[in-house]
Structure formats: C-alpha cells, structure tokens
Amino acid sequence: MSDLFSPDTFSDSGGGPLYVQLHRRIAEAIASGRLKPGDNLPPEREMAAMTGLSRVTVRKGVEALVGSGQLIQKRGSGTFVAPRVERLEQALSLLTSFTEDMARRGRQVESRWIARGLHAPAPEEVMALGLGANDRVARLERVRSSDGVPLAIERASLPASILPDPEGVDRSLYAVLEGRNLRPVRAVQRISAANLAVKDADLLGVPPGVAGLRIERVSYLPSGQVVEFTRSLYRGDAYDFAVELKLAPEAERTST
Template sequence: MNQMFSPDGFDVAGSGPLYLQLQRRIADAVAEGRLAPGDSLPAERDMAAMTGLSRVTVRKAVQALVAQGVLVQKRGSGTFVAARVERLEQALSLLTSFTEDMARRGRSVESVWLSRALHAPAPEEVMALGLGAGDRVARLERVRRSDGVPLAIERASLSAQVLPDPMAVEASLYALLEERGLRPVRAVQRISAANLGAKDADLLGVAPGVAGLRIERVSYLPSGRVVEFTRSLYRGDAYDFAVELKLAPGGEATDGRTTKG
C-alpha cells in the first residue's frame, strides 16, 4: 500500500490530471488483487500526506471510484474496496420468477420484505391493472438477494381480487399465483437506465448515484387480463440483459416480446 500511495511517479506534465493518475493506481491495485474486497483505504488526509497531493485531488479520485462501484464509503467507518459481484446474464425471452431464475443457476435466494399490504390504488396502478372505483391493490415491496448479495428492489402491484392476502406471499409470488391458477403466461417489459437515489442505493449496498436498471413489467393471464404490474430496480453492475434476434419473413429483424418475470 505504501508503494501505491508513494509520491513518486505522479506526472504533472504528461499523464493526465493528477486525480485520474491516483484513480488509476487504486483501480489497478483492486484489479490485480493487491487490494481485496473489504480492505480499507487510508483516510483522505492520510492519502494526501502520503502522495503529496491535495485533499481535493484525493477526494475527486475516491469519489470517481465510488461512483464506478470500485469503492464504497460507509458513514463513520471510512472507505473500503467494494465486494465483487458476479455479473449475471438474463435472457429476455423467458417469463420466469427471480426465485426460479436463481434456482436454475444453483444460487440461493432471500427476500428482505419492506412491505406487504393492501392499499387504495395509485393512478398508475388503476391504469395498469384496469381497476375500478373502490378496488384495492396488493403491494409487495422487497429486496431480492442471491447468495447474500442484494441484486434488486422489487415493487409489485396486483388487484386485491387476485391477491387478497399479501402476507401469503413468502419466497415466490409466481409459485403462489400458479397454485391459484393465476400465473401469467406473457409480459411486456420495459428497461431504462436510472441513477439510484440514496434510499434505494442503501438497500442495494451501493453508492448513491450509481447506475442501475429500471424495469417496468405488465404481466397477463391467458385470457388477456392483466395480473401483475411490477417496477423493479436492478444493480447495474450485476446484470446483463440479452435477447435473441431473428430475421423475420421479408428480411426485417425481429425479437420476441415475452420477457422475464
């Protein structure tokens, strides 16, 4: 570590801004295993003293690495090398639950429940679920973990006619719906980029402002009735979503629109 923070080697003239040079040193040490997940870094004032750089320069390098997910800062504790997260490739051609998907990979699943209750529906829930006046909505909010690592925040809404007892959902919502003959058979899913706010970032164990994936899904029964409206946030450093494209008759590329549940 002393060599990494040595004042030697910082090139004011030709190697780019000083904060980028320090950023590269730390990132290289993490990539090469000289800094392991969970290792703590010296305080900013100590890094400044060791490198001969200003605290502003050190802070800029550290904040850039926090934003990239390489480092994580814990209030009152300091700066640490972030835990490595295995990237998962998720096909967008299968309608499976989180529990089923992780089981297929041989990974454990855990839900940290934030809320399970009946509510008066919000306007977007009324529109998505086709609810009428006086209808209630079951909301399920939880952090989905695999092998102890938080991967997603899932916020699902269902008509109270479909799910009158939200507390009945334990590990898998889809398993419960299947038992009741209400499992969806198709879904429309939209994925967009998002920067995680402080509350969601804390739930996922990452720094506020880091990149995430916002996924909105509407799922349907064989009859065409909407059964589920879900808005989820996934860690951007943990997921790659993939879809197979095929050449349609007439020569235009197309893709299946059935997606993950």
C-alpha cells in the same frame, strides 16, 4: 501499499488531471488484485501526504471510485475496496420469477420484506391494471438477495381480486399465482438506466448515485387480463440482460 501511493509517478503533464491519475492507479490495483475486497485505504489526510497531492484532489479521485462502486465508504470506519459481485445474465425472452432464475443457477434466495398489504390504488396502478375507482390493489415490496448479496428491489402491484391476501406470499409470487391457476403467460417489459437514490442504494448496499437498471413489467393472463404491474430496480454491477435476435422472415425484409 506505500508504493501504490508513491508521489514519483504522478505527473502534471501527459497523464491527465491528477485526480484521474489517482483514480486510475487505485482502479488498476483493484483489477489486478493488489487491492482485495475489504482492504482499507488510508485516510484522506494520509493519502494526500503519501502522494504529495492536495486533499481536494485525493477526495475527488476517491469519490469517483465510490461513485462507480469500486470503493465503499463507511462513516466512522473509513474507505474500503467493495466486495466483488458476480455478474448474472438473464434472458429477456423468458417470463420467469427471481426465485426461478436463481434456482436455475443453483443459488439460494432470500427476501427482506419492506411492505405487503391491500391499498387504494395509485393513478398509475389504476391505468396499468385496468382497475375501477373502488377497486383495491395488493402491493408487495421487498429486497431480493442471492447468497447473501442484495441484487434487486421489487415493487409489485396486483388487483386484489387476483391476490386478496398479499400476506400469504412467502417466497415466490409466481408460485402462489400458479397454485391458483393465475400465473401470467406473457409480459411487456421496459428497461431503462437509473442512478440509485439514497434510499434504494441503501437497501441494495451500494453508494447513492451508482448505476442501476429500472425494469417495468406488465404481465397478462391467457385471457388478456392484466395480472401484475411490477417496478424493479436491479444493481447495475450485478446484471446483464440478454435477448436473442433473429433475422426477420424474407417477406418482411423485402417489403421494407
């Protein structure tokens, strides 16, 4: 590893800022496999001595790699190459549950419950679910993992009339709803970028501030009644969302 941090190839001219050069060198070593998941980098002080760079420069280069999720820092243990996470592609044209998505890929699913119970609805739940002032709402909050890797945080809200016993949901919420003939048949989803806050990043096992995807879903029964309001956070390094686009009918194209 010593040649990786050789001072000979750092240049004050032509290669960009020194911390960027260090960032690039480590990133290339990770991409090529020279640095493997779990490898421990030298401490900041040693890296500065090996490269001839200042500790401030080294810290800035390493922090950029931590922010992008390529390195992880463990207090008292050091800095390590982050484990590789297989990217998953999810079609946006299908209304499926996390459990169904993973089962279709032949992957194991685990849930770590954070909370589930009946509550007085918050204003946004009243609006999204069309609840009255005296109605109750069932909340389910959990971390969804596949093959031991945390991938998403789900925070689902449903009218208590739809889910009166949230403690009874063990694995798939949609399986429970289907058993009661209350499974949604359509949904509206909104996806936005998010930088993960400390609490959510800790739940997903990634550094605070890394990129994530926020997905808000409102699902409907055949009658048009809203059955589910879910706000999820997905790891940005693990998911690609894909949607099929088709050419509009000729009549629509010629009228615009």
